[in-house]
Amino acid sequence: GSITSGARKRNSHSQEGEHSQCCKRPRYSGPNLPEDILCHIHSLMPLRDAARAACVSRIFLDSWRCYPKLTFSNKTLGLKRSNRRRADIARDFTSTVDHILKNHSGIGLKGLRLEAHDYCKVKSYINSWLQIAITRGIEEVSLLVPSHYNFPCSVLSDGRGNSIRDLYLTHCAFRPTVGIDCLRSLTKLHLYYVCITGDELGCLLSSSFALERLELRYCNELIILKIPFCLERLSFLMVYECEMLQMIESKAPNLSTFRFWVGPVQLSFGDSSQLKHLDVNFSSKNNSCSYVITKLPSIVPHLETLTISSSIEMVNTPVVANKFFHLKYLEINLCGAFKAFSPYDYFSLVSFLDVSPVLETFILSVQQFVMKHDSVFEYASYMRQMPAHKHHRLKNVQIIGFCSAKSMVELTCHILENAPSLECLTVDTVYDEEDDDNTGRCSVRKNGRCGPLTRDMILEADKALEAIRRNILGKVPSTVKLNVREPCSRCHYIEL
Template identity: 25%
Template sequence: MSSTLSLPPPKYQGQAGDCRDDKRRRLHQGHSGESGSRIPVEDLENMFSSLAIDSILSKGNSGDCCENRKRKSCQEPDGDLANRLPGDVLENMLSSLAMQDAAVTCSVSGQLGKQGSVLVFSDHNVFSEVNSGDSDSFRSEEFIDRVNNRLLRHEGTGVEVFEVHFDLNSGHAAHLDKWVQFAAMSDAQSVRLHLCKRGISCSGHSVTASRYSFPLHCFGDGQESSLRKLSLTNCIFRPSMHSSSFSSLASLYLMCVTIADSEIQNIFSCFPVLRFLRLERCNGLVNIRISSETLLHLDICEGKKLKSIEIHSASLVFFEYDGHKVDIKYASTPNMRKIVTKFSNRNSSLSKHLNNMKMIEKVTLTFLSPRKEPNFIYAKRFTRLKFVNLYILPSWNNVLAVAHLLQATPYVRRFRLEMKAYSGDQHDLDDGQVSWPEGISLPKLRVVLVGGFAAQPPLIELLACLVRAAPGLKFLTVSPRYHLLNRTCVWVREKDGEKAARDHARDVARETVGLTLPPSVRFVLK
């Protein structure tokens, strides 16, 4: 049977000194017997059950209750129950607990290591081992019971991070609401609810379980909130125009979250200083409109129904989109510096709105569809771009698309080209000749980085074209290892391939590319 967590705010009823003395008196009563003996588990459970959450986290009637709580937290940095116990008593208590109980108690005790400011409850740190024979409902009840017991032992002050990682849903809303209220009244700066079954994707989990509706009002009611980072997975998020304003929230991460198009703009009304927003697999979104004067970083990923994105943000610096082809309109983004667009089903291209971005310098695009009908002619030139990253399938049409893109970016200084392994038809030309675009001139190009080189004929021809168009080239590196761009926009190595294939690729690069370079170019094979 799960314990019910009665959760008033973490404020003290009556005098703080009386409350502490009362807790110490009950602790000593529970630790009767010889001083060197360990407390039996039954006595320990009775002792903690006497510490009702109402007495620890009572709301209080005094107007300066919140101030007293904060002052108490400053005066006593070792503020939780475990920290105020003598060392020998604490050691006896922990030795009496089951192994998993002791581990979680240590995570909230400053006396045992780090300051007790991080509360993370997950399958691996609440349960000592996974019992495959337990039903899902039984494990959920056991998990809830243990989390409630941990919160009963905590005073509710000095919590910086509060996280729950477990397969819970709307059926457990009564407990989840109380945990969220605990985090809010404990002045948590970072809250994360990752409500997914371990080893199963959130999209699959949501089919069989109703999502939990996050109680945003727990952090509002006109009170100042210390929340700076909120991360929700497999939840329902309903910000409204009438929601209380959160003057401190800077980062919002929504993954597999139920949210409507009309509620996206409400996010910026609720969180007026929001700097980072990530929307991942929020499949209810169709047409997103972003309008913000504070947002710096926008990341949108894999929305199944998504059709269009429109951005109005003078502050936005970085934008990334990863998913199927959608219409992206940069209506007003004058300070944009970096754009990453990764279309999974079509080749991406330079946006016609780039010339309106006075600060733009870097773009990352993908050419992962070896289409026979090329569509890559640019009517404009984009003179502000200095860094271009491309991730492509090395078909002839894709390579020609790269050449036309370079023709439209004459002042690029650093060019990175990553090949993805591709064994299909490369659309070989009938006559064996490539009609390269005329007038390619790259006078500012100094560095070319190539990854995933496997002696592909289209790529060899493209490198020869680059060398001819860049008289000031200083550095060319070629590697048979290919890389992928991770979520932090850092190129990470994926696979090395067979050693024989790597050696062959290096030999071909040395003979076909290296021997044709002028002495002023430093050529590196990795």
């Protein structure tokens, strides 16, 4: 019996062995790809995924030491605020960034982005981190760091800054000195809340021959901004709320787009200016429309698009002789405290149409809560006309925040009667910053509801609709498409 049972056991084991060998499958070891392709795949992973992959693969571990783009923020490092103290987050942030950079080989690093909150207290570490990260070959450097930090220009020396193409600095002092020649490949420079004087910025710009885009925001040490002629590739310039700025002088021959939101400044673009796109907002200057129409035609004669944002207009737009001979697109945003002054004459904006003989698109936006006007229902007996003022190229007109002001109705009627090429007229009785297209009011917001309107604004919109019915509908030619946009029936309904 024992022999028989043993034989049975041996036979059973033999059969199981044969069965296991027959059913055995080769173990999956991943795709058989060349190492350089795997490293490229690894470089495309987000930072946290790339770090995790390095924990389970020797190839990815070697690749991690050459990971090309390092973005350090609470989000990318997985440091969430919920149920955690700031001190713990600050400690983990500093230790993690320090560990990653000290173990990075520096080889292949193309980009560094550091987003640190004030409570992270990283100022004592940043210089050493930059010494590690800014090596020959790096192309993008973005520092969003706590205030009162002095950027060490020395980290850009010895050729280490010559490969940088995009430099983004915030809340720091940046002091380039005479003779600095370390950003030869720089194409984009963005300074936000940066302490830098006009002379220091001039030292930097004088050797940045490849610069294409320059953005300056809240750089409050700037008094005079001079753009040298050597910046032949510069095409875009933005200057925003540099409160001490008094003069902007540009000799860049190919500057085509200029956006600025500043106080009253002296502008100079040279006789050969090729500026084509201008977005202007004088943040502390009254009567921006009047300034633009009287001063800019001779300063920037080649403009093709012009956007004006005005906070206070106390005088009507004057009639002038100079013209914008190339202007095709004009947008005027009236968004200030008009209610404190006498009614603004919207009909005076015909002056802009007169000085723009090739204008094709005209957009007027008016915030309703700041309007003060003479109602068309009270002064309908006399409607002004200018039949001799023709606008032959005008095709598309939008009036956003249309109201029952007599002067606005006169402006609209004038356009209908004196723009023979007009194709589309849109009058929107509601001003909504987020609804900049015909997409429907509710659908443009995440919460599925329109922007709030006061009772007075809704009542004024109803008056505007009545003004359109009485004074405008009958003057619309059959060749013109009229779009009248009313308040949302769901979000802007009130019981009278």
